[in-house]
Amino acid sequence: MKKNPSMKYKIAIIGATGLVGQELIKLLKDFPIKKLSCFASLKSKNKFIIFKNKKIEVQPLQKKIFKKNFDFIFFTAGEKISKKYIPLIKNKNCKIIDSSSYFRLKKEIPLIIPEINSHLIKKNNIISSPNCTTILMLLPIYPLHKKFKVKRIIASTYQAASGGGIKLLNKLKKETKEHFKKSNEYVFNLFLHDSKLNKKKYSEEEVKMEKESKKILNDKNIKISATCVRVPILRAHSLSLNIEFSKNISLKKIYEILKNSEGIKIFEDCKKNIFATPKIATNKDKIFVSRIRLDPTKKNTIWLWVVGDQLLKGAALNMYQIAKSLIL
Amino acid sequence: MKKNPSMKYKIAIIGATGLVGQELIKLLKDFPIKKLSCFASLKSKNKFIIFKNKKIEVQPLQKKIFKKNFDFIFFTAGEKISKKYIPLIKNKNCKIIDSSSYFRLKKEIPLIIPEINSHLIKKNNIISSPNCTTILMLLPIYPLHKKFKVKRIIASTYQAASGGGIKLLNKLKKETKEHFKKSNEYVFNLFLHDSKLNKKKYSEEEVKMEKESKKILNDKNIKISATCVRVPILRAHSLSLNIEFSKNISLKKIYEILKNSEGIKIFEDCKKNIFATPKIATNKDKIFVSRIRLDPTKKNTIWLWVVGDQLLKGAALNMYQIAKSLIL
Secondary structure, eight states, X not given: OOOOTTOOEEXXXXXXXXXXXXXXXXXXXXXXXXXXXXXXXXXXXXOEEEETTEEEEEEEOOGGGGGSOOSEEEEOSOHHHHHHHGGGOOOTTSEEEEOSSTTTTOTTSOBOOHHHHXXXXXXXXXXXXXXXXXXXXXXXXXXXXXHHOEEEEEEEEEBOGGGGHHHHHHHHHHHHHHHTTXXXXXXXXXXXXXXXXXXXXXBHHHHHHHHHHHHHTTOTTOEEEEEXXXXXXXXXXXXXXXXXXXXXXXXXXXXXXXXXXXXXXXXXXXXXXXXXXXXXXXXXXXXXXXXXXXXXXXXXXXXXXXXXXXXXXXXXXXXXHHHHHHHO | OOOOTTOOEEEEEETTTSHHHHHXXXXXXXXXXXXXEEEEOGGGTTOEEEETTEEEEEEEOXXXXXXXXXSEEEEOSOHHHHHHHGGGOOOTTSEXXXXXXTTTTOTTSOBOOHHHHGGGGXXXXXXXXXXXXXXXXXXXXXXXXXXXXXXXXXXXXXXXXXXXXXXXXXXXXXXXXXXXXXXXXXXTOOEEOSSOBOTTSOBHHHHHHHHHHHHHHTOTTOEEEEEOEEOSOSSOEEEEEEEEESSOOOHHHHHHHHHTSTTEXXXXXXXXXXXXXXXXXXXXXXXXXXXXXXXXXXXTEEEEEEEEOTXXXXXXXXXXXXXXXXXX
């Protein structure tokens, strides 16, 4: 793909009616587009997407659409759809940006957070965007890692309903409305992250955070261990991170580095007890960092409270940025 | 206080209309009581408590009431009330069980979780009951600590609204009801624990978890570092704990010890993805333990997901058990 500032592109979105798809469409209004094509499952038949004040019909996803010459195809419809359709795309000039987990850990596929490893973006025409929680975790850790070299991360997450898709989001809303009439499960409750456990009893989300991080940071020796929990929050995930570094740190330097790093906003007023919350981070592009403090129980170790909109930087925005850095 | 199985006791509850006070009154129906007196602030004037099918008038808290010969006085009205009134009590035969933080770290005052250190219960007529989150954390850790000696604990908490008292609980309920009409702060949101930060930027709750634990476990060398977060849950706190031991552990032994320990219930079905949640732990006496697994990033380290009703074992039940072990 040649970089040409006056060039306009033919773009397809697979999963256009999903939560990530819809965020992506909002972001694409600033992208140089020749034509935007929206695809979804048969359930979305007869639906329309409003894009730049024009109605775009949502088309059913079929094999034959991949014969068209798109410049970019964004896959936001989950692992099964990516696995089934991406290998059918033969046009090597088409850039495929995939938000699913299917290709993420494959060796030849770059797994990209543009602030961290955009230099790998052109390795392949398929580019994976990482797990949302992994993105939120690594964005503030990476600049510190460059300086101090991370040794071990202990992460406990507080994940929003929308991370589980429209169904789970609507379930929380519906059950909350109903709660005062009858009791139900999801409102006012927590869940351990609703993915299968492996043999060592780690959930898929926890494994993703570990493996994807190692790949993105290109460092197999970093130790990452997580407990992922779903909280009754509509949008924006939160992470409680305890991070040990190999090199000598100081709190002053930590602040300085974070303050000067891309995509991050330090958000705290310790005197007024104001810190980042999911409400504050919702609909924001930046990852919010709060409660920055030394952990006195371990040398060169800090705590961070990190909150970010998992649908934006955790998914749609990261994909959009990948596309942007391909054309600029 | 002499132990006498046929003896009946005069009992006072300070803060009888509060969340902990009300739980305590429910528990006391099985206690050998001669007379139960209920005290609260003037706001609770003309209120009644139903106890064993009898109406008990809630009396205003005044200095003169402490001249009466109570056998037990339970303080559940917070730090200021405990600080102001407990020193006025001159009757050395009266056992004062205090749920506030005011006396907890004073050297001469025992800080008791009966399953852990009930042998210290008779040291003083004032007995402190620990911070709710500290109780929930230590109950499952203690039996493991006895066997393997804890080296370091990393805790991330998920705390219910009711831990902040009736006001916060009602705020969450009210705002949730209103949410679909207008936006507000507490519903569908998280907060860093709403207590002041110290110079090292740790909140009071985080400091309590550290200092109280060291005192209860009688070990200053244990390293404890926590991030405490309020979640939109009505009742029951949750903790994500990463625990490093000094001695060699095995997962089998960990299960065996936890299975045979008092006050704990292992609650997990890894195949069906069923784990302890706040809803499951609400109104239960036991502390629920889930997601028991090794942390492969550190030798002799495990994860536990711990959920408990902070009003029961975290407060009222612990106080009740202290009283019980004084009479049995």
